[in-house]
Structures are given as C-alpha cells and as structure tokens.
Amino acid sequence: LFWSKVLIGILCSAAVLTLGILIGHFGITKSSGSAPSWVRDVAKDVDESLVEKFLSEVDNIQIQENLRELTKVPHMATTAGDEQTVKFMLKRWQDPESGLDQAWREEYMVYLSFPDPKNPNSVTVVTPSDAVLHTVREKEKPYTADQEDPEVGKLVYANQGKPSDYELLNRTIDLNGTIAITRYGGAGRAAKAINAAPYGIIGVLVYTDPLDINDGLMSDINETYPHSWYLPPSGVERGSFKNHYGDMLTPYLAAKEETYRIPAKNVTGIPPIPIQPIGFEDAYILICVSVESLFVCLPCCFTLLNLNLCSSDVKLDIFNYEEVRSSANVMGVIRGSVEPDRYVIYGNHRDSWVHGAIDPSSGTSVMLELSRVLGKMVKQGKWRPRRSIIFGSWGAEEFGLIGSAEYTEQYFTKLSERTVAYINVDIAVFANATLRASGMPSVQNVIFTAAKQVDAPGLDSMSVYDNWIQYANKTSPAHGTIPRVGYLSGAGSDYAAFVHYLGITSMDISYTYDRSKTNARIYPAYHTAYDTFDYASKFIDPGFTSHQATGRTAGNILIRLADSLVLPLNCSDYAESLEEYLKTAIDLAQSYIHRHIVTSSAFHVKINAYHPPLSHLSFSPLKVRMINDQLMLLDRAFLNPLAFPDKYGYRHVIWASSSAGQPTFPGLADAYDKAESSGQSNDWDKVHYHLSVLSQAIDGAAHMLLDVI
Amino acid sequence: LFWSKVLIGILCSAAVLTLGILIGHFGITKSSGSAPSWVRDVAKDVDESLVEKFLSEVDNIQIQENLRELTKVPHMATTAGDEQTVKFMLKRWQDPESGLDQAWREEYMVYLSFPDPKNPNSVTVVTPSDAVLHTVREKEKPYTADQEDPEVGKLVYANQGKPSDYELLNRTIDLNGTIAITRYGGAGRAAKAINAAPYGIIGVLVYTDPLDINDGLMSDINETYPHSWYLPPSGVERGSFKNHYGDMLTPYLAAKEETYRIPAKNVTGIPPIPIQPIGFEDAYILICVSVESLFVCLPCCFTLLNLNLCSSDVKLDIFNYEEVRSSANVMGVIRGSVEPDRYVIYGNHRDSWVHGAIDPSSGTSVMLELSRVLGKMVKQGKWRPRRSIIFGSWGAEEFGLIGSAEYTEQYFTKLSERTVAYINVDIAVFANATLRASGMPSVQNVIFTAAKQVDAPGLDSMSVYDNWIQYANKTSPAHGTIPRVGYLSGAGSDYAAFVHYLGITSMDISYTYDRSKTNARIYPAYHTAYDTFDYASKFIDPGFTSHQATGRTAGNILIRLADSLVLPLNCSDYAESLEEYLKTAIDLAQSYIHRHIVTSSAFHVKINAYHPPLSHLSFSPLKVRMINDQLMLLDRAFLNPLAFPDKYGYRHVIWASSSAGQPTFPGLADAYDKAESSGQSNDWDKVHYHLSVLSQAIDGAAHMLLDVI
Structure with a gap:
C-alpha cells in the first residue's frame, strides 16, 4: 500500500523535526556575547511565565460585560445595530491602553436577502x-x-x-x-x-x-x-x-x-x-x-x-427582496517582532440573527477579552509576539460566511503564503460541561498542551484537558487515550474559507454539552429571538467561567502559535489521521482500492529516498524557518482547485462535505458511492481519478515535509 | 486611475527595498567575533571573484564536444537514442570530479503519437x-x-x-x-x-x-x-x-x-x-x-x-498511432548551503525531432558546460550556492512540453512555494549576432547585470549587453535606453508550465539573428533532418563562441539568483511594464475601461496606507528572507486558476496567449475583442469580469510587496 509508505515517511520526518528542535535550542543558548542583537531575537521561544500571566488575567466578569455591551441591540448584518458593534469593536481595538497596534474596518458590497x-x-x-x-x-x-x-x-x-x-x-x-x-x-x-x-x-x-x-x-x-x-x-x-x-x-x-x-x-x-x-x-x-x-x-x-x-x-x-449592501469586517493587528510576515489569525463573526448573545457574541466577548489582555501587554512594552497576530471580526456570516470569505478572496496570495494557522471561536459556549475542539490533525497537540494548563470551570484542581478526555476520547496508536478532536469538513462557521479555499491549518474551539443530560440538537435558543444576554447569563454559563476557560485555552493556543520558535504543528499526528482516513476508505471500498493501489511499486522506491541527512538540520534561523515553512504549508499541498467542480469554494481534498456522508477523502467516497449505485464504467473512472488526486496530494505533502529538494 | 496608483505603490516599495539592501550589507559586515558561525553564513552574498572565475572557465570547445556527443544519433522522445542521451546526462551529472551533488532520472508514462x-x-x-x-x-x-x-x-x-x-x-x-x-x-x-x-x-x-x-x-x-x-x-x-x-x-x-x-x-x-x-x-x-x-x-x-x-x-x-510510453526527465541538484529550501531551476529539453543539434542540443551542451564548471567548484570545496540549484533535462518537449509539465504537476506545491526563478535555455544559438532574452519584467535587471560582464563573441572589448542594445532596444522611463526583453506569453518551450501554471518568475535566453541579414522565420534547418552537428558547427556558430556567450550570460544569472543575499528581482521594473500594459489596454478600449476604472476611489485610500515604516526593514536574516519571499512570490499573486477556463494550463493573468493577438492583459483583450464584434451585453460583462480579475491580481501583488500585514 503506497499510502502507508507515504505516511510512514511522514512519521519519520516528524522524528527528524523533533531532533531539529533540540539542536535548535541547544545551538541558540550558546550564542551571545558580541553577536548582533538580532541573534538573540531570532532565537526567541514561548515564555511560559508570560503564558501564566495571560491565563491569570483573562477575566470572566470582563467577558460578561463585553457580552452585555454587544447584545444591547439586535445586530443583524448591515443593520444599524451591526454598525453599532463595528464602532464598539474599533473603539476597543484602538484603545490607547489595551488596544492593538492597528485596527480598521474593511467594507464589502454584498448581496443579501431581507424580508x-x-x-x-x-x-x-x-x-x-x-x-x-x-x-x-x-x-x-x-x-x-x-x-x-x-x-x-x-x-x-x-x-x-x-x-x-x-x-x-x-x-x-x-x-x-x-x-x-x-x-x-x-x-x-x-x-x-x-x-x-x-x-x-x-x-x-x-x-x-x-x-x-x-x-x-x-x-x-x-x-x-x-x-x-x-x-x-x-x-x-x-x-x-x-x-x-x-x-x-x-x-x-x-x-x-x-x-x-x-x-x-x-x-x-x-x-x-x-x-x-x-x-x-x-x-x-x-x-x-x-x-x-x-x-x-x-x-x-x-x-x-x-x-x-x-x-x-x-x-x-x-x-423577501435582495439588495447589495455594505458589510464590514473589523480587523486588528499586533505586529510580530521577529517574523512579522507570518500570521496567526484569530476570528469570529460579529453579526447575529437577533441579539445573538451566544451566536456569535459569546465568541466575540471572549475575543475582546483576549485582545484586551494581549493588547495591554503590548502597550506596556512587556511583550510582542514573534509572529504577527491578526484579529478578524467578520461581517455577514449568518448570510453565508460572507465577511471571512471575501477577506480570503481579497488577500488570497498573501494569506496563503503567510498564515501559520487560523483559530475560530464563534459560539464560545454551547453549554458549560466540557471543551470541544475541531481542527486539522496537526493542531491537536497544541490544543492539548494549552488545555492542560487551564483549570476546568467549577471543578477543583482538574484541567480542561482532564475534564475533556472524560467526555470525548479516542485511542491513538502514538499517544494512547486522548481527547477526540473533530473534523472541519463543512462550512458551519468562518473557518470554511480558511480550510477549504486557502488550505490553512485551522481549528474551532468552544465549550459544550454533557450529552448524558440533554439530547438538544444545539442550544435551544439558537438563531431565535431568545438568544439574549439574559438567556446566556442565566442558562448557558452563569458566572461566565466556561467562557473564561474557552478564552484561556484559545488564547494559550494563540500565544503558542505566535511565539514558538518551531511551530507547534505536529505532522506525525496528521500522518496518523491520514492512516485512519485511509482505513475508512479501504473499508468502504475493499476490493476496488486494493486493486488499484497495490500495483504502485514506483512510490515505494521514491519514499525511501526522501529522508534528508540529519546534518542539514543543525541550527540557524533560516533552518528553523525552513522547518516552520514546511509545517505551515503542509495543508496547502492538499489543495486542488479542480477536484470538486460542483462544490463552490472546496479545494482541500482530505476533508470536505460529502454527499455520501463521508467527510474524509470525500471525493473518493462520493465517487465510489455513485459508481456503486450506477455501476457505470465512467463512474468507476471517477473513483480512479479521485484516487489519483488523493495520492498526488498526499505525495505532494510528503515531498514538502521530507525533501529539501 | 487606480492601477497607476497601485503601480506607484509598487515603485515606492522598490525604493524601500533598495534601502533594505543597504542596511542589510551594513548590518552584516559589523557582525563577527564570538557570534555563532551561522551568523556569517546567513549574510553571504554574491562573490564577484567567483563570478569571474566562472566566466573564464566556460569553454567553447567543451560545448562543441558536448554537442558532438549529444547529436551522435537521432534522439526523439522515448526512442533508443533518447535513452542514450539520458545515460549521457546522468554520467556527466554523476561525475565524481565535475558532477552535481545528486542526479537521477524521473519517469512519466506519457501518451504520444508516432508514425x-x-x-x-x-x-x-x-x-x-x-x-x-x-x-x-x-x-x-x-x-x-x-x-x-x-x-x-x-x-x-x-x-x-x-x-x-x-x-x-x-x-x-x-x-x-x-x-x-x-x-x-x-x-x-x-x-x-x-x-x-x-x-x-x-x-x-x-x-x-x-x-x-x-x-x-x-x-x-x-x-x-x-x-x-x-x-x-x-x-x-x-x-x-x-x-x-x-x-x-x-x-x-x-x-x-x-x-x-x-x-x-x-x-x-x-x-x-x-x-x-x-x-x-x-x-x-x-x-x-x-x-x-x-x-x-x-x-x-x-x-x-x-x-x-x-x-x-x-x-x-x-x-499514426498513439501509445503510452515511458519518458524520462534527468534531474540534478547542487544543494544550497544557507537556504536549501529555495530553488533556482535551470532547464532544457533533451528530446529532438531528429538529431536536433540546435533544437535542443545547443541548449543542452551549454547546460552541461555550466554544470561542469559549477560542479567542479562544488566538488573541490571552493563554492556552494546560498540557495539550491536544480537542473532539469526535460523529456518529450517536442510532443507538447510534456516532461516539464509533468514535473510541475507532480511537485506543484513544493515548486510553487520554493522556486525563486526558472531559467530556460532551449535553442542556445539561433544565429550568432546578438543576445535575445524574454522573461518577467522583474528579471530584466539581473539579465542586464550579467550581460554587461560577458564579452560579445567576435567583437573586441564590447560586452554582450552593449552589442544587444544595438539590435533590440526600448526607452524606459526609469532607465533610459535599454535592451528590449520579450514576453513569455505563449508555450513555445519548457518555461510554459513554470510561467503559466506555477506563476514562477522565468526567463528564456539565447543568441539570435541580425535581422538586417535574413528574414528567415527561424533558423532554416529547424525541426528537420538537417539540424545536425555539421550544420550547427559550420553555419550556425562556427567556433561555438556564441554558445559560450549564452552560457556565460545564463550561468552568471544563475549564480546571481542562487547567491545574492537579497534576490536580484526588481519589482519596480515589473511596475513599469504593468503601466505599459495598462496603457496598451487603455488604448485598445479607451472609453470602456476609463468608465469602469475612474470610479474606484476606494483603492486610492488603501494604497496610501501600504507603505511600511522603514524601521521594520533593519537587518536580520529573517527580515532579508521576508523581502526575498515578497520578491519570489510576486508572480504567484498574478495566478488565477479560473480566469481562462478554455485555455489549458494558463493561470497567469498578466501574460498569456491571446486570440486577439494581445499577449498582455490577455483575458481583457480577448473579452474586449469579442464584445466589440458581438456587441452583446453578456460579452461586455466578460470585459468587466476580466477587469476585476486583473485589478484584484495587481492589488494582490501590491499587498504582497507593500504590506507586512
């Protein structure tokens, strides 16, 4: 099976990278003395005491007051209430004491339908x-x-x-x-x-x-x-x-x-x-x-x-009538000190259907609290991230993820080439039982690291991580029992354009239900007029401590992605998940896929030649950047703008919405489903086509990781 | 006119970059002492004495003997003669004394038509x-x-x-x-x-x-x-x-x-x-x-x-019958010392129609001479380029640029993300009068620099540059009279996939005619059985000094792209050319384009905000890399995989083949041509669509250059 070989190749590379990190740290601590000041700067890594300070400053009452302010009036996209929230975001992000380096609004003229x-x-x-x-x-x-x-x-x-x-x-x-x-x-x-x-x-x-x-x-x-x-x-x-x-x-x-x-x-x-x-x-x-x-x-x-x-x-x-109206994203930035041309983007939509206390203002309240704590550290000169942090308050999400999609269209090349990761926190708290996270497999580890450092709300000396693993877990060959991280295969929130159109490593974070206590499809006031501050503060998260836990976890992830010398993206976890998806695909189509894959001996030879000599990974800032670029761009290798001609904006071939209900390797799954039911040879051709698309994408990703040449 | 504004923006940025270079050099020379060894390494720049040594070692007789060997038998793609040239290339590139770090063959199973x-x-x-x-x-x-x-x-x-x-x-x-x-x-x-x-x-x-x-x-x-x-x-x-x-x-x-x-x-x-x-x-x-x-x-x-x-x-x-046959690219690599994950690719096809002395073996003979001289310096430990150099000897070009196209398809993401430039030397000498160069406007300057350092064959104390300017010149607002560099808008040789599919900054170099002496559409033996070693050595370039001059020029460009601390790609020259293309487009469609562009005041405001503070450009290796990445990726911003649905493999919206015969802004030109003749409103819609595609691409490029955020 050539895919397994590829995956093993990726796993090996992860080991090489780990070694690279060690060499990097070792190499750095030795350098000082008369060297230019940037020698020290380029070696900066996450400062754990700063993380602690951040965690302690994220405040539940601040989040509560943010929510109160944001939900004063209904703020459906492009209405006067929406404009009021634009001004509020700008005021906060331009605050001289706790604002960001820069904040501005970006307008798009978008086509919406209204009663x-x-x-x-x-x-x-x-x-x-x-x-x-x-x-x-x-x-x-x-x-x-x-x-x-x-x-x-x-x-x-x-x-x-x-x-x-x-x-x-x-x-x-x-x-x-x-x-x-x-x-x-x-x-x-x-x-x-x-x-x-x-x-x-x-x-x-x-x-x-x-x-x-x-x-x-x-x-x-x-x-x-x-x-x-x-x-x-x-x-x-x-x-x-x-x-x-x-x-x-x-x-x-x-x-x-x-x-x-x-x-x-x-x-x-x-x-x-x-x-x-x-x-x-x-x-x-x-x-x-x-x-x-x-x-x-x-x-x-x-x-x-x-x-x-x-x-x-x-x-x-x-x-209903349709109209082109002006919708605003509000953007804010903390400029990176060492690698300003690498971005960690954190975003949520701002528009609601009515008051939208939970959807989306719970997420926006959390975002404002993170930006306040980080902004204050920047304004006081105590901190500046290694990489740039971009905050996005997207407009018109409820009308089809419009603000974030237009942003990715406008800045396509720049965002593709520079974005390390996208963090989406839309509904911050569905319910107050446990963390929920979805994302590319490579972010799993940084989410775990962050969640281990945050106290679970309402539980004595238990971390968010330890609480989470009780509610949702799975067995990983490499890590044993770990919390289960979900897929981002659909277009449920603003991560869609980042995942499917740009191929940027993304995640979505929230607090959610105890499923033993409710079967509710979603929190009951979702998208109704009852989703208000009163509802949120009385029935979703009294005391706002789950908001706080979500904010601490997401903020910790944000700091780690922005400050780590070597990006905390783990490609071996991606490899493990790909093996899992492959297994699912093979179970789905046992004989057919075997027949086509087993013959591909050409791949075996090539994979064996991929291991770069270790000596090439000895430290220099450009070597670290090389490794980081490999990690950053891994998901980009999974993009194919031609793979899904009927699915608007879908280019990521590992994950997508699937008519066959199979979100991993979706092109293959859908093609197989169709061929199975029609039995026509041109439909079987499509199965083979999607196999080739997938194998080329996975092979391309392996090339990105394993080969310098 | 918003485009002019954008272009001015780009010009300003070029000035900023120049300053960056100066600061870079200054910053570097001061650093030494107890700093780690990589501090010196990362500051390496082009060594002019090495360039001189290279120029002196490129030998016309070696090129002649390469050609004699390559043209011993006809070597149409996938024939026994082709296999003979594969082995010859491998032998040369794997030579222990003058070969490359690594060389290998890569096979593709391609569909060809034969008698x-x-x-x-x-x-x-x-x-x-x-x-x-x-x-x-x-x-x-x-x-x-x-x-x-x-x-x-x-x-x-x-x-x-x-x-x-x-x-x-x-x-x-x-x-x-x-x-x-x-x-x-x-x-x-x-x-x-x-x-x-x-x-x-x-x-x-x-x-x-x-x-x-x-x-x-x-x-x-x-x-x-x-x-x-x-x-x-x-x-x-x-x-x-x-x-x-x-x-x-x-x-x-x-x-x-x-x-x-x-x-x-x-x-x-x-x-x-x-x-x-x-x-x-x-x-x-x-x-x-x-x-x-x-x-x-x-x-x-x-x-x-x-x-x-x-x-x-x-x-x-x-x-004629069609058959799937195995065709080989031969690949060779010199691994970069400081930025191994940045590539300069130099290539030519290997297959001919018959003996193919001029097409393509003149180019291959030159490539082998460059790789011999550079390989020897590497093997002797005298040199290792800052960036990696990849040589490609493409197969089956005569059947439709197949080897190079398959290579770009296989390694799409890696090549997109890492390739600094592609140099194509196919027919090295059409005739022995003057240099000819085509390429993206950003490479004009490095071609000029290189051509000024090479003696024109057969002319006393005149450079290739000074000779060239007599045969083909134009007036540049910024530079005065300069040699005219052509377009790469079509698919005439292996640059096509690099330019149109990957959006990689590319050039094509050769020696060519004195047009006052012949009207021949191309050298007369082109693609015939008479294109032999005898023909080439007697009638095209007796003494092989024009081959030598092409090799020296192309090799000098290669070294500069591989070794320069700051990439010698000039975005202000791109801006100047874009202004020229814009003028052509406006002349073509005076009233229509004006009507649509003048209203776009939104752009003006934004462009003015683009200038990054100079202080951000003070030196560190990561800052230099940031600038280099901006330069490297500029052309990528011009790609749009959806702009030309009817043109296979064309994605670069600034240049393409055009049915209206207008290779710059071709989508606009073709749409305008069609609308003019049909007068139908949906055809005029297409004109507007292509205006939007272009303005978004140019705006995207400006964002890449001017904005760190």
Whole structure:
C-alpha cells in the first residue's frame, strides 16, 4: 500500500523535526556575547511565565460585560445595530491602553436577502374562498424586554427534509403543488429545500421540533424559557439557506464596489422555491392541517387539532427582496517582532440573527477579552509576539460566511503564503460541561498542551484537558487515550474559507454539552429571538467561567502559535489521521482500492529516498524557518482547485462535505458511492481519478515535509 | 486611475527595498567575533571573484564536444537514442570530479503519437482510378551521412492557415471534402488545422516556404545546405500539433504509472482531421495540382507544372498511432548551503525531432558546460550556492512540453512555494549576432547585470549587453535606453508550465539573428533532418563562441539568483511594464475601461496606507528572507486558476496567449475583442469580469510587496 509508505515517511520526518528542535535550542543558548542583537531575537521561544500571566488575567466578569455591551441591540448584518458593534469593536481595538497596534474596518458590497418591512412574509391557513382560518405568528412571543425591539423577528431563509423523506412521501402522495413542512436536523437548511423542488413542491416550512431541541418539553407556562434554557413554542430558528458560501454575485472575487457582479439570475447554490421557518406552536397546528402527509409522529397533534383547519390550504406569502449592501469586517493587528510576515489569525463573526448573545457574541466577548489582555501587554512594552497576530471580526456570516470569505478572496496570495494557522471561536459556549475542539490533525497537540494548563470551570484542581478526555476520547496508536478532536469538513462557521479555499491549518474551539443530560440538537435558543444576554447569563454559563476557560485555552493556543520558535504543528499526528482516513476508505471500498493501489511499486522506491541527512538540520534561523515553512504549508499541498467542480469554494481534498456522508477523502467516497449505485464504467473512472488526486496530494505533502529538494 | 496608483505603490516599495539592501550589507559586515558561525553564513552574498572565475572557465570547445556527443544519433522522445542521451546526462551529472551533488532520472508514462513503421504515412497524387502519378518523399534527401540513419524522417504532426485564409478561400471554392496545403508561419501548427475542420476540409498538408525560411533561395545544387544554412528542397519541418501542453491523458495530474487516464476519445486540444508536413519541393508540385485553390503566389509553379497532375486528386494516408510510453526527465541538484529550501531551476529539453543539434542540443551542451564548471567548484570545496540549484533535462518537449509539465504537476506545491526563478535555455544559438532574452519584467535587471560582464563573441572589448542594445532596444522611463526583453506569453518551450501554471518568475535566453541579414522565420534547418552537428558547427556558430556567450550570460544569472543575499528581482521594473500594459489596454478600449476604472476611489485610500515604516526593514536574516519571499512570490499573486477556463494550463493573468493577438492583459483583450464584434451585453460583462480579475491580481501583488500585514 503506497499510502502507508507515504505516511510512514511522514512519521519519520516528524522524528527528524523533533531532533531539529533540540539542536535548535541547544545551538541558540550558546550564542551571545558580541553577536548582533538580532541573534538573540531570532532565537526567541514561548515564555511560559508570560503564558501564566495571560491565563491569570483573562477575566470572566470582563467577558460578561463585553457580552452585555454587544447584545444591547439586535445586530443583524448591515443593520444599524451591526454598525453599532463595528464602532464598539474599533473603539476597543484602538484603545490607547489595551488596544492593538492597528485596527480598521474593511467594507464589502454584498448581496443579501431581507424580508420587506412594508410587506411582511406570512403563512396562513385559508379556506378555498381564501378566508383566513389561522395566521402563523409573525414575531416570537416576548417574555422579556429583549424581544420587543422593533427589528426582532424579521425572518429570511428556511429549509426541509432528506431525499429519502421526499422519496418515501412520494410513494403515497402526489407532492406536486404542495407546501412541505419539515423539522430542523438531519440535513442542511438549503439542501432540504433543494431536495423538495424536483417533486413539484412549491414552498417549504421548517420548524424546530421539541423532541430535537427541548428534550421533549414544550410548555411556556413552566418548562421553557424564561423558566429554563428550552425554546418557547413561538421560537423560530433562522438561518441562511444558501449552499455556497461567500458573496453570491462575486464568486472567487472580493466584493468591492467596482467588482464585476454576475447577474442575479445566474446565482447558484440557492433553493428554487420559497421556504420559511416557523415556531413549533404554529407548526403543530399546520401539521394537523396537513395530516395527510404526516410523517413526523406528534402525540400532541390530536389534542391541538382544530377541525376547522383540517381540510384547508396553507398559504405562504414570501416577499423577501435582495439588495447589495455594505458589510464590514473589523480587523486588528499586533505586529510580530521577529517574523512579522507570518500570521496567526484569530476570528469570529460579529453579526447575529437577533441579539445573538451566544451566536456569535459569546465568541466575540471572549475575543475582546483576549485582545484586551494581549493588547495591554503590548502597550506596556512587556511583550510582542514573534509572529504577527491578526484579529478578524467578520461581517455577514449568518448570510453565508460572507465577511471571512471575501477577506480570503481579497488577500488570497498573501494569506496563503503567510498564515501559520487560523483559530475560530464563534459560539464560545454551547453549554458549560466540557471543551470541544475541531481542527486539522496537526493542531491537536497544541490544543492539548494549552488545555492542560487551564483549570476546568467549577471543578477543583482538574484541567480542561482532564475534564475533556472524560467526555470525548479516542485511542491513538502514538499517544494512547486522548481527547477526540473533530473534523472541519463543512462550512458551519468562518473557518470554511480558511480550510477549504486557502488550505490553512485551522481549528474551532468552544465549550459544550454533557450529552448524558440533554439530547438538544444545539442550544435551544439558537438563531431565535431568545438568544439574549439574559438567556446566556442565566442558562448557558452563569458566572461566565466556561467562557473564561474557552478564552484561556484559545488564547494559550494563540500565544503558542505566535511565539514558538518551531511551530507547534505536529505532522506525525496528521500522518496518523491520514492512516485512519485511509482505513475508512479501504473499508468502504475493499476490493476496488486494493486493486488499484497495490500495483504502485514506483512510490515505494521514491519514499525511501526522501529522508534528508540529519546534518542539514543543525541550527540557524533560516533552518528553523525552513522547518516552520514546511509545517505551515503542509495543508496547502492538499489543495486542488479542480477536484470538486460542483462544490463552490472546496479545494482541500482530505476533508470536505460529502454527499455520501463521508467527510474524509470525500471525493473518493462520493465517487465510489455513485459508481456503486450506477455501476457505470465512467463512474468507476471517477473513483480512479479521485484516487489519483488523493495520492498526488498526499505525495505532494510528503515531498514538502521530507525533501529539501 | 487606480492601477497607476497601485503601480506607484509598487515603485515606492522598490525604493524601500533598495534601502533594505543597504542596511542589510551594513548590518552584516559589523557582525563577527564570538557570534555563532551561522551568523556569517546567513549574510553571504554574491562573490564577484567567483563570478569571474566562472566566466573564464566556460569553454567553447567543451560545448562543441558536448554537442558532438549529444547529436551522435537521432534522439526523439522515448526512442533508443533518447535513452542514450539520458545515460549521457546522468554520467556527466554523476561525475565524481565535475558532477552535481545528486542526479537521477524521473519517469512519466506519457501518451504520444508516432508514425507506424510497417505502414508509413504517404501523400500521393492519384487519378480517379487511383493510379499514382506522384508520391511525396517519405524521407528527406541525404547530403551527409547524418541523414541516412534509419530513424530519420518519421514525421508525426502537421498544420495550416489562419481563419481569415480559410474564410477568403471559402468565398470562391467549396472547401468541403478537400485537402488543404499551407505554409508554416502566421499561426500555430495545431490552430491552423483546427481552423480548417469547420469548412469540411478532410486533411491538411503544411510546408516551409523558401520565401519564409530561405530568403527565397531554393536550389540544392549551390544554394541550400550543405552549401549554406538554408533548407534543402526536401526539408520537412516537424512539430507537435497539440494546442494544450503536458500529457494529454492526465490533465493536471503527473503521468505516473497508476495515475488515472482520461479515455483517449476525451482528449482535447488536438485537431480533428489528419495533417502532414512536407518539403517545399513536393509542396510546389502539389500546389500546381491544386491550382484552383492557389492563394500563395509561386512564380516557380508554372515551370514545375506537370500537366498530367493538374486534374488529379491528392491522397493522404496517415497511419499514426498513439501509445503510452515511458519518458524520462534527468534531474540534478547542487544543494544550497544557507537556504536549501529555495530553488533556482535551470532547464532544457533533451528530446529532438531528429538529431536536433540546435533544437535542443545547443541548449543542452551549454547546460552541461555550466554544470561542469559549477560542479567542479562544488566538488573541490571552493563554492556552494546560498540557495539550491536544480537542473532539469526535460523529456518529450517536442510532443507538447510534456516532461516539464509533468514535473510541475507532480511537485506543484513544493515548486510553487520554493522556486525563486526558472531559467530556460532551449535553442542556445539561433544565429550568432546578438543576445535575445524574454522573461518577467522583474528579471530584466539581473539579465542586464550579467550581460554587461560577458564579452560579445567576435567583437573586441564590447560586452554582450552593449552589442544587444544595438539590435533590440526600448526607452524606459526609469532607465533610459535599454535592451528590449520579450514576453513569455505563449508555450513555445519548457518555461510554459513554470510561467503559466506555477506563476514562477522565468526567463528564456539565447543568441539570435541580425535581422538586417535574413528574414528567415527561424533558423532554416529547424525541426528537420538537417539540424545536425555539421550544420550547427559550420553555419550556425562556427567556433561555438556564441554558445559560450549564452552560457556565460545564463550561468552568471544563475549564480546571481542562487547567491545574492537579497534576490536580484526588481519589482519596480515589473511596475513599469504593468503601466505599459495598462496603457496598451487603455488604448485598445479607451472609453470602456476609463468608465469602469475612474470610479474606484476606494483603492486610492488603501494604497496610501501600504507603505511600511522603514524601521521594520533593519537587518536580520529573517527580515532579508521576508523581502526575498515578497520578491519570489510576486508572480504567484498574478495566478488565477479560473480566469481562462478554455485555455489549458494558463493561470497567469498578466501574460498569456491571446486570440486577439494581445499577449498582455490577455483575458481583457480577448473579452474586449469579442464584445466589440458581438456587441452583446453578456460579452461586455466578460470585459468587466476580466477587469476585476486583473485589478484584484495587481492589488494582490501590491499587498504582497507593500504590506507586512
């Protein structure tokens, strides 16, 4: 198996690198005396006492107050509330005592869809003569003052069920001309509406089922918010229903004012039929109306049943309109002292659907606290990172990761060539039980190192790491039992453009659930009007200590990536994961893949020649830079801009979203899935093509790591 | 005009860089004493005395003997003769006294087209009853022993006229079912056969006209070779008739044994009808046959006219067959001492059509002499370059630049990230009058520096530079009168994959004609059986002093790129050229471009913020590396893998082949050309799209140069 050989090669190289590090440190400590001052500078490494100082200064109350400020008004992208948060971020990052070296706003002209305030969307149940029997709530029911702001509740996008759901329904019911109602979960928002259209379905409603989000609870008299974290019956989960990320009119180009825009009719990746999210209160009434097509079993349905509605039609009036509006990223920088042309980027979006206390302001509150602590050390002259740190407060994420995507398009080459890693902290705290981390396998180790140095909130003398390993773990051949780090194969937050378009080593960090205590698909107020400061501080993280733990962990990672002499990216962990993905792929397609790989003896010979003589790794700043560049650029070797012609912005061939549900080696998995079901030889050709793409990418990565020439 | 602003920005940056260089040198000379040894190493710069030693050791007789050895047998790609040259290169590069650190062969399995020896291609004139009246010569006429080798003269590909030629003919003649005969020149080989097919033409013959190649001479009794450099009447110019470069079955993947291959029926970029090159002797007879469609006026025609032929048909029997064969690149390396992970690549193809004395063996002979002189210095411990030098002896170039293209596909990421520059010397000497150089504008200055240090062959105390400026010059706003450096917009030699696919700063160097003495389209024996050692040494460069001058110049450039502390790539010269291209584009499309560019005030503000504080450029090895990386990666910012969906392997948006004949800003030029003629609004949209692509690329390059953040 040539891949195994490649992987072994990578593992060997990791050993070589470790040796390089030792030689490096040894070489450095000896140099001093009359040497020029930069000799000492270039040898700088992480200062553990500074890390300790940082950890002690990250403050839960500061985070709480950041959140209070950020959630004062709803701040949907491009609204006045959004502008207010832009100004707030700038004020903080330009603060003379705790700000960054520089902060500025960057505007993009982006194409967004909004409800029309003069002509609100409506969902009604009507008689054949168009008499209205029931009107679905236009706004969520207010329990606290937060919900009565005039901008609350303007909904934009919606979605629906899996292909198999429609197929099943279609066996017994003529779907042509119907409006479908579905529950969230199981498949992406946009995908489910796109799935509906081929059946002639003319509109889609989507709601959040209490079984999926509320552990079955549904009464706002004593069960749901404000009595608990559960979603009230009128809660509506908003969301983007685009399949592609980034600005829709300027694919692969930054959406500046003068940029060419494709005609709106040529936009791809959006559902062809209108869709609307609603609360479960209304959903249950409507489901009883559409009892014929009932495929979600609701015990409550018959108790709510209003017989008048039963033979009536549902009317969906959607008046959303599209507009090009200016959306801002807020950017801030701490310039590196030794390698200013190497970046560690830390980011989160700023825009919310309504008040967005958890999504995204929990992450932004944490980011502001990190930047305050680090900024203060810089302003006081106590510290300057080896590499540059860039903070990004992205705009219009909720409309499809637009701010971060446009940023990566505008600065494509510079970011590709210089970015060491991207850290994303969006929802900082889903729940207060344990750390959750996803990322490229090479960042696993630095996350572990950082998490070991942070106290777990609410637990005596237990680290975040030790707590985490109890909730999610796996067995690694090299390390034994370790916490399980997830994939970044999709486009769930702003890491997408960094991972899939730029091939930058990335991670996503948060605190999350104890799954023994809840089955909620996500925290219940997600994307609803109930995601407020009150909700966050009462039910998600009272005391903000989980926010603090997330901030300490993510900040510790940030400092290590910015200050380490040799980058703390571990390519042998990448190799181990690739072996795991390979095993998955082989299990998936036993005979076929074997047949094609076993013949490739040419690779064996080549791999054996890859080991560079150790003597070449003796220390000099340029040798360390050489090793660091190898580590930094490893993921870039996995990019192929032609591998996924149908997936917008996806170029990383090791990970991607997959229609076959197999996020590792996704091109291969999808091709295999298709070939298996069609049996056609040109589909089997595609399997072979993706094998070649993968083997070339892995081989290319091995070349980057192992060969100087 | 925002572009001007950008360009000015780039110019300013160049000044900053110059300062950086001065500071660098100053900073370095002070450091010594007890500093670690690498402190001195990292500050190494070009050693001028070593350059002098190199220049003095490059020997014309060694080059002559290299050529004699390389041209002993015909060495068409993948033949036994080719294998003989592989072994010869390896022997030389592995020589213990004058070889390189390492040399090896790299095999690709590539798809080539050959004539069938058992069933030779034939062109005949036949009566309606198929009686043969005339048979076109199957092999060229031998004058020296060189032409009698059994492998001489197996022809492979052919081609024909411009679109306008066919259009004109089509007004008076029904072209359906005809065979077209055309002369070389005016348009590419493949393009002309592709142009023919839509008219129903069923085959194409192509010949070299004496007016185009022989300054009108055509008698082999006293005028043509072996009496002069002119082409004998039976000389046949071979060539590849592919429109795409690289292996045809493995687009964008390295053609290794196990790589997925597209079905042969899906190959793109090849003409749909058979084509065959022939000599002008036969061409004249055939043209008289096809006197009806005569559009090239030949005074000789009527004297040759055989009245029997006049009402007859031409029969074209083409039995070429395709086969996947193993083709080798030979690679050699001198490992860099300080920055081994930075490469200067020097290459030429090794395969010829027949003996290929000039094309390509003149270049290979020069490369072997450079590697001998440099290799000896390395083996004797007198020198080791700062950066690594990679020599490439590419295979199967004549079949479409295959060896170099596969190499760039296989090592894509590594080469992208590490290659400082690519130097191509294919035909080293077209003629012995003057230097010729083409390349990215940023390499102009290092070519000038090198050419000033080399004596012009046959001229007392005149440099190659001073001689060159007399033959080809232009006025530069910054430098006054300077030699004119050409474009690398097409795919004429192995620089194509480096320029267009990888975006690596490249150049192509040779000695060439005195245009006041000949109008020959190219040296007359080009791609014929007469391109032999005898021909080269008697008529192209007797004494091999022009070979020597090319070698000294190219080698001097190579040393400077490999050894300079700060890379000798001048971004202000790039800026000057971009201004020139912009002017050309504006002249081309006055009103339209103005309308779209003048509004972009957003750019002005940003550019002004780009100037980095000078203090950041004080010396340290990592600061110098930062500047060098900016220079190295400048061209990478001009890549856009989506800009030319119809042009295989073209990604560099500043330069490319252009159907509108405008190689600078080619996407814009072609889009403008199409929109002008169609007047359709979606074609004007494409103009705007290409404006955005260009402005984003130029802006991206400016960001790379001017901004550390």
